Amino acid sequence: MEIIVNGQSQEVPEGYTAEQLVNSLELVGKRIAMEVNEEIVPKSGYSAYAFMAGDRVEVVHAVGGG
Amino acid sequence: MSQSAKASQPLVVAGTSYQSRLLVGTGKYKDMNETRQAIEASGAEIVTFAVRRSNIGQNPDEPNLLEVVSPDKYTLLPNTAACYTAQDAVRTCKLARELLDGHDLVKLEVLGDEKTLFPDIKQTLIAAEELIADGFKVMVYTSDDLIIAKELEAMGCVAVMPLAAPIGSGLGVRNPYNIRFIVEELNVPVLVDAGVGTASDAAIAMELGCDGILMNTAIAAAQDPVLMASAMKKAVEAGREAFFAGRMPKKQYASASSPLDGTFF
Numbered sequence: 001m002e003i004i005v006n007g008q009s010q011e012v013p014e015g016y017t018a019e020q021l022v023n024s025l026e027l028v029g030k031r032i033a034m035e036v037n038e039e040i041v042p043k044s045g046y047s048a049y050a051f052m053a054g055d056r057v058e059v060v061h062a063v064g065g066g
Numbered sequence: 067m068s069q070s071a072k073a074s075q076p077l078v079v080a081g082t083s084y085q086s087r088l089l090v091g092t093g094k095y096k097d098m099n100e101t102r103q104a105i106e107a108s109g110a111e112i113v114t115f116a117v118r119r120s121n122i123g124q125n126p127d128e129p130n131l132l133e134v135v136s137p138d139k140y141t142l143l144p145n146t147a148a149c150y151t152a153q154d155a156v157r158t159c160k161l162a163r164e165l166l167d168g169h170d171l172v173k174l175e176v177l178g179d180e181k182t183l184f185p186d187i188k189q190t191l192i193a194a195e196e197l198i199a200d201g202f203k204v205m206v207y208t209s210d211d212l213i214i215a216k217e218l219e220a221m222g223c224v225a226v227m228p229l230a231a232p233i234g235s236g237l238g239v240r241n242p243y244n245i246r247f248i249v250e251e252l253n254v255p256v257l258v259d260a261g262v263g264t265a266s267d268a269a270i271a272m273e274l275g276c277d278g279i280l281m282n283t284a285i286a287a288a289q290d291p292v293l294m295a296s297a298m299k300k301a302v303e304a305g306r307e308a309f310f311a312g313r314m315p316k317k318q319y320a321s322a323s324s325p326l327d328g329t330f331f
Contacts, residue, residue, distance in 0.1 A: 006119040006120065007119070025120065027120060030120075030130060031130055031132045031165055032120055032165065033117075033161040033162070033164035033165040034164075035157070035160070035161060038157060040160050040161065040164050042164065043164070058119065058161070059119065059120045060117050060118060060119055060120060060161050060165065061117075061118070061120045061130060061131075061132075061165070062115045062116070062117060062130065062131045062132045062142075062144070062165060063093075063115065063116050063117070063118045063131055064091070064092040064093040064094065064095060064101060064115065064116065064131055065091060065092060065093040065114060065115050065116025065145050065147050065282075066091025066092070066093045066094075066114055066116075066145065066147065066233070066260075066280070066281070066282025066283065
Protein backbone atom coordinates (compact mmCIF):
# COMPACT_ATOMS: atom_id res chain seq x y z
CA MET A 1 0.00 0.00 0.00
CA GLU A 2 0.99 3.59 -0.40
CA ILE A 3 1.46 6.19 2.35
CA ILE A 4 2.74 9.77 2.10
CA VAL A 5 5.69 10.51 4.38
CA ASN A 6 6.71 14.16 4.63
CA GLY A 7 5.11 14.84 1.28
CA GLN A 8 6.71 11.88 -0.49
CA SER A 9 4.87 8.79 -1.59
CA GLN A 10 6.19 5.55 -0.16
CA GLU A 11 5.24 1.91 -0.80
CA VAL A 12 4.96 -0.07 2.44
CA PRO A 13 3.59 -3.51 3.35
CA GLU A 14 0.16 -3.94 4.92
CA GLY A 15 0.28 -3.48 8.69
CA TYR A 16 3.37 -1.27 8.48
CA THR A 17 3.77 0.45 11.85
CA ALA A 18 4.96 3.84 13.00
CA GLU A 19 7.80 2.08 14.78
CA GLN A 20 8.93 0.43 11.54
CA LEU A 21 8.86 3.80 9.79
CA VAL A 22 10.97 5.43 12.52
CA ASN A 23 13.43 2.55 12.18
CA SER A 24 13.65 2.86 8.43
CA LEU A 25 14.21 6.61 8.70
CA GLU A 26 17.06 5.95 11.16
CA LEU A 27 15.40 8.22 13.70
CA VAL A 28 15.31 5.79 16.61
CA GLY A 29 16.14 7.61 19.83
CA LYS A 30 16.00 11.04 18.10
CA ARG A 31 13.72 13.79 19.33
CA ILE A 32 10.94 13.70 16.77
CA ALA A 33 7.18 13.99 16.68
CA MET A 34 4.72 12.33 14.32
CA GLU A 35 1.26 13.10 13.08
CA VAL A 36 -0.92 11.07 10.77
CA ASN A 37 -3.68 12.88 8.90
CA GLU A 38 -3.10 15.86 11.21
CA GLU A 39 -3.53 13.85 14.41
CA ILE A 40 -0.60 13.34 16.79
CA VAL A 41 0.70 9.80 17.22
CA PRO A 42 2.31 9.68 20.68
CA LYS A 43 5.81 8.20 20.90
CA SER A 44 4.54 5.58 23.31
CA GLY A 45 2.13 4.33 20.66
CA TYR A 46 4.49 3.85 17.69
CA SER A 47 4.73 0.08 17.94
CA ALA A 48 0.97 -0.40 18.03
CA TYR A 49 0.14 2.17 15.35
CA ALA A 50 -0.42 0.55 11.95
CA PHE A 51 -0.77 2.84 8.94
CA MET A 52 -3.68 2.65 6.51
CA ALA A 53 -3.36 3.13 2.77
CA GLY A 54 -3.26 6.80 1.85
CA ASP A 55 -2.20 8.01 5.30
CA ARG A 56 -0.43 11.34 5.27
CA VAL A 57 2.41 11.09 7.75
CA GLU A 58 4.53 13.96 9.01
CA VAL A 59 7.72 13.35 10.96
CA VAL A 60 9.18 16.54 12.39
CA HIS A 61 12.06 17.71 14.53
CA ALA A 62 13.42 20.92 16.00
CA VAL A 63 15.40 23.30 13.80
CA GLY A 64 16.88 26.73 14.37
CA GLY A 65 14.31 29.50 14.41
CA GLY A 66 13.33 32.72 16.14
CA MET B 67 10.75 47.66 47.70
CA SER B 68 13.65 49.85 46.58
CA GLN B 69 14.05 50.69 42.91
CA SER B 70 17.24 48.64 42.92
CA ALA B 71 15.43 45.61 44.29
CA LYS B 72 12.67 46.06 41.71
CA ALA B 73 15.26 46.12 38.93
CA SER B 74 16.66 42.77 40.01
CA GLN B 75 13.32 40.99 40.24
CA PRO B 76 13.15 37.89 38.05
CA LEU B 77 11.00 37.64 34.95
CA VAL B 78 8.05 35.36 35.72
CA VAL B 79 6.39 33.62 32.78
CA ALA B 80 3.59 31.15 33.45
CA GLY B 81 4.73 30.72 37.04
CA THR B 82 8.41 30.08 36.29
CA SER B 83 11.07 32.62 37.29
CA TYR B 84 13.94 33.58 35.02
CA GLN B 85 16.94 35.71 35.90
CA SER B 86 17.53 36.65 32.28
CA ARG B 87 15.13 38.94 30.47
CA LEU B 88 16.69 38.22 27.11
CA LEU B 89 15.09 35.43 25.08
CA VAL B 90 16.92 34.30 21.98
CA GLY B 91 16.21 32.41 18.80
CA THR B 92 18.33 29.74 17.17
CA GLY B 93 17.88 30.59 13.48
CA LYS B 94 20.35 31.90 10.91
CA TYR B 95 23.54 30.84 12.69
CA LYS B 96 26.40 29.50 10.59
CA ASP B 97 26.53 26.21 12.51
CA MET B 98 25.50 24.52 15.73
CA ASN B 99 28.68 25.52 17.49
CA GLU B 100 28.07 29.20 16.84
CA THR B 101 24.46 28.74 17.95
CA ARG B 102 25.58 27.23 21.23
CA GLN B 103 28.24 29.87 21.90
CA ALA B 104 25.93 32.78 21.13
CA ILE B 105 23.20 31.44 23.38
CA GLU B 106 25.68 30.96 26.21
CA ALA B 107 27.03 34.51 25.76
CA SER B 108 23.49 35.93 25.77
CA GLY B 109 22.75 34.41 29.16
CA ALA B 110 19.27 33.54 27.86
CA GLU B 111 17.26 30.92 29.70
CA ILE B 112 14.37 30.76 27.23
CA VAL B 113 15.34 29.73 23.71
CA THR B 114 13.09 29.52 20.66
CA PHE B 115 13.16 27.01 17.84
CA ALA B 116 11.08 26.02 14.81
CA VAL B 117 9.44 22.71 13.91
CA ARG B 118 10.11 21.29 10.46
CA ARG B 119 10.04 18.03 8.58
CA SER B 120 12.87 15.71 9.49
CA ASN B 121 15.42 15.63 6.70
CA ILE B 122 14.87 12.14 5.52
CA GLY B 123 18.11 10.41 4.63
CA GLN B 124 20.08 13.66 4.76
CA ASN B 125 23.01 14.35 7.08
CA PRO B 126 22.06 11.78 9.69
CA ASP B 127 25.21 12.68 11.62
CA GLU B 128 24.46 16.37 11.94
CA PRO B 129 23.57 17.12 15.56
CA ASN B 130 19.94 17.75 16.36
CA LEU B 131 19.29 21.26 17.65
CA LEU B 132 17.92 19.84 20.88
CA GLU B 133 21.22 18.07 21.49
CA VAL B 134 22.97 21.45 21.37
CA VAL B 135 20.25 23.38 23.18
CA SER B 136 19.20 20.83 25.73
CA PRO B 137 15.73 20.93 27.29
CA ASP B 138 17.49 20.04 30.56
CA LYS B 139 19.37 23.32 30.50
CA TYR B 140 17.01 25.74 28.78
CA THR B 141 13.29 26.44 28.66
CA LEU B 142 12.57 25.64 25.04
CA LEU B 143 10.01 27.76 23.28
CA PRO B 144 8.73 26.31 20.03
CA ASN B 145 7.49 28.89 17.56
CA THR B 146 4.90 28.74 14.82
CA ALA B 147 6.99 30.66 12.31
CA ALA B 148 5.85 30.43 8.69
CA CYS B 149 2.27 29.67 9.74
CA TYR B 150 -0.29 31.83 7.95
CA THR B 151 -3.40 30.20 9.39
CA ALA B 152 -4.60 29.42 12.90
CA GLN B 153 -4.96 25.79 11.85
CA ASP B 154 -1.29 25.45 10.86
CA ALA B 155 -0.19 27.20 14.04
CA VAL B 156 -2.25 24.91 16.27
CA ARG B 157 -0.94 21.84 14.42
CA THR B 158 2.62 23.05 14.88
CA CYS B 159 2.11 23.60 18.60
CA LYS B 160 0.69 20.12 19.06
CA LEU B 161 3.67 18.58 17.27
CA ALA B 162 6.01 20.69 19.39
CA ARG B 163 4.34 19.55 22.59
CA GLU B 164 4.80 15.93 21.51
CA LEU B 165 8.40 16.70 20.55
CA LEU B 166 9.09 18.11 24.02
CA ASP B 167 7.32 15.35 25.97
CA GLY B 168 4.34 17.45 26.96
CA HIS B 169 6.05 20.81 27.56
CA ASP B 170 3.28 23.24 26.74
CA LEU B 171 4.83 26.72 26.58
CA VAL B 172 4.67 27.99 23.00
CA LYS B 173 5.38 31.12 21.02
CA LEU B 174 2.38 31.74 18.82
CA GLU B 175 2.89 33.74 15.68
CA VAL B 176 0.46 33.72 12.79
CA LEU B 177 1.72 35.77 9.92
CA GLY B 178 -0.37 37.79 7.53
CA ASP B 179 2.02 39.17 4.95
CA GLU B 180 5.23 37.86 3.44
CA LYS B 181 6.89 41.20 2.90
CA THR B 182 6.47 42.61 6.40
CA LEU B 183 5.80 39.39 8.33
CA PHE B 184 3.25 41.38 10.25
CA PRO B 185 0.93 39.20 12.31
CA ASP B 186 -2.55 38.24 11.11
CA ILE B 187 -4.43 39.30 14.21
CA LYS B 188 -7.70 37.57 13.36
CA GLN B 189 -5.94 34.24 12.90
CA THR B 190 -3.78 34.90 15.95
CA LEU B 191 -6.86 35.35 18.14
CA ILE B 192 -8.46 32.17 16.79
CA ALA B 193 -5.28 30.16 17.36
CA ALA B 194 -4.71 31.60 20.84
CA GLU B 195 -8.21 30.69 21.93
CA GLU B 196 -7.88 27.14 20.64
CA LEU B 197 -4.43 26.61 22.15
CA ILE B 198 -5.39 27.98 25.56
CA ALA B 199 -8.48 25.74 25.59
CA ASP B 200 -6.16 22.81 24.85
CA GLY B 201 -3.95 23.62 27.84
CA PHE B 202 -1.11 25.45 26.12
CA LYS B 203 0.64 28.38 27.74
CA VAL B 204 0.78 30.92 24.98
CA MET B 205 3.35 33.67 24.54
CA VAL B 206 1.94 35.59 21.63
CA TYR B 207 3.61 37.65 18.92
CA THR B 208 1.40 40.56 17.99
CA SER B 209 1.30 44.07 16.59
CA ASP B 210 1.90 47.06 18.86
CA ASP B 211 -1.86 47.62 19.15
CA LEU B 212 -2.94 48.18 22.74
CA ILE B 213 -6.52 47.00 22.25
CA ILE B 214 -5.43 43.70 20.73
CA ALA B 215 -2.75 43.28 23.42
CA LYS B 216 -5.42 43.67 26.11
CA GLU B 217 -7.67 41.20 24.32
CA LEU B 218 -4.85 38.62 24.17
CA GLU B 219 -4.19 39.09 27.87
CA ALA B 220 -7.88 38.73 28.69
CA MET B 221 -8.00 35.47 26.74
CA GLY B 222 -5.30 34.04 28.97
CA CYS B 223 -2.04 34.43 27.05
CA VAL B 224 0.86 34.18 29.52
CA ALA B 225 2.91 36.87 27.77
CA VAL B 226 2.16 39.42 25.09
CA MET B 227 4.95 40.15 22.63
CA PRO B 228 4.46 43.18 20.41
CA LEU B 229 6.87 43.74 17.55
CA ALA B 230 9.31 46.63 17.74
CA ALA B 231 9.67 46.58 13.94
CA PRO B 232 9.28 43.91 11.23
CA ILE B 233 10.90 40.55 11.99
CA GLY B 234 14.54 40.52 10.93
CA SER B 235 14.53 44.20 9.96
CA GLY B 236 16.78 45.49 12.74
CA LEU B 237 14.98 48.84 12.62
CA GLY B 238 14.63 49.18 16.39
CA VAL B 239 11.59 50.36 18.33
CA ARG B 240 9.49 52.20 15.69
CA ASN B 241 6.58 53.14 17.94
CA PRO B 242 7.88 53.60 21.45
CA TYR B 243 4.66 55.21 22.62
CA ASN B 244 2.59 52.22 21.54
CA ILE B 245 4.95 49.84 23.36
CA ARG B 246 4.73 52.08 26.40
CA PHE B 247 0.92 52.01 26.37
CA ILE B 248 0.96 48.21 26.28
CA VAL B 249 3.50 47.98 29.10
CA GLU B 250 1.42 50.31 31.25
CA GLU B 251 -1.91 48.59 30.69
CA LEU B 252 -1.07 44.90 30.87
CA ASN B 253 -0.40 42.73 33.90
CA VAL B 254 1.18 39.77 32.10
CA PRO B 255 4.79 40.17 30.95
CA VAL B 256 5.21 42.31 27.84
CA LEU B 257 8.20 41.38 25.73
CA VAL B 258 9.33 43.10 22.59
CA ASP B 259 9.59 40.41 19.95
CA ALA B 260 11.24 41.23 16.65
CA GLY B 261 12.82 44.29 15.13
CA VAL B 262 15.69 45.00 17.49
CA GLY B 263 18.92 45.66 15.56
CA THR B 264 21.63 46.47 18.04
CA ALA B 265 22.31 46.90 21.74
CA SER B 266 20.94 50.43 21.99
CA ASP B 267 17.61 49.23 20.53
CA ALA B 268 17.40 46.60 23.25
CA ALA B 269 18.18 49.17 25.91
CA ILE B 270 15.50 51.50 24.56
CA ALA B 271 12.88 48.74 24.67
CA MET B 272 13.81 47.90 28.25
CA GLU B 273 13.83 51.60 29.25
CA LEU B 274 10.21 51.72 28.09
CA GLY B 275 9.49 49.22 30.84
CA CYS B 276 9.27 46.03 28.79
CA ASP B 277 9.65 42.87 30.83
CA GLY B 278 11.99 41.33 28.31
CA ILE B 279 13.06 41.06 24.70
CA LEU B 280 13.02 38.17 22.28
CA MET B 281 15.49 38.45 19.43
CA ASN B 282 17.23 36.29 16.87
CA THR B 283 18.54 38.09 13.78
CA ALA B 284 20.12 40.98 15.70
CA ILE B 285 22.52 38.46 17.20
CA ALA B 286 22.78 35.84 14.46
CA ALA B 287 23.30 38.34 11.63
CA ALA B 288 25.90 40.44 13.50
CA GLN B 289 29.47 40.27 12.18
CA ASP B 290 30.42 38.57 15.44
CA PRO B 291 27.28 36.94 16.82
CA VAL B 292 28.86 35.78 20.07
CA LEU B 293 30.11 39.27 20.90
CA MET B 294 26.72 40.77 19.97
CA ALA B 295 25.00 38.24 22.22
CA SER B 296 27.15 39.48 25.09
CA ALA B 297 26.34 43.11 24.19
CA MET B 298 22.62 42.34 24.14
CA LYS B 299 22.78 40.74 27.55
CA LYS B 300 24.31 43.91 28.98
CA ALA B 301 21.93 46.19 27.07
CA VAL B 302 18.87 44.38 28.42
CA GLU B 303 20.24 44.58 31.96
CA ALA B 304 21.23 48.23 31.53
CA GLY B 305 17.86 49.19 30.08
CA ARG B 306 16.05 47.45 32.91
CA GLU B 307 18.09 49.26 35.55
CA ALA B 308 17.66 52.59 33.77
CA PHE B 309 13.88 52.08 33.69
CA PHE B 310 13.76 51.70 37.46
CA ALA B 311 16.43 54.33 38.09
CA GLY B 312 14.13 56.85 36.37
CA ARG B 313 15.80 59.02 33.79
CA MET B 314 16.37 62.75 34.28
CA PRO B 315 13.89 65.07 32.64
CA LYS B 316 14.86 66.32 29.19
CA LYS B 317 15.58 70.06 28.96
CA GLN B 318 15.99 72.28 25.99
CA TYR B 319 18.99 74.20 27.30
CA ALA B 320 22.21 73.41 29.14
CA SER B 321 22.55 73.11 32.88
CA ALA B 322 26.13 73.24 34.14
CA SER B 323 27.33 70.21 36.04
CA SER B 324 30.09 72.06 37.93
CA PRO B 325 29.29 74.69 40.63
CA LEU B 326 29.19 78.29 39.54
CA ASP B 327 30.20 79.48 43.05
CA GLY B 328 33.86 79.58 44.01
CA THR B 329 35.30 80.26 40.61
CA PHE B 330 38.63 82.17 40.89
CA PHE B 331 38.67 83.65 37.39
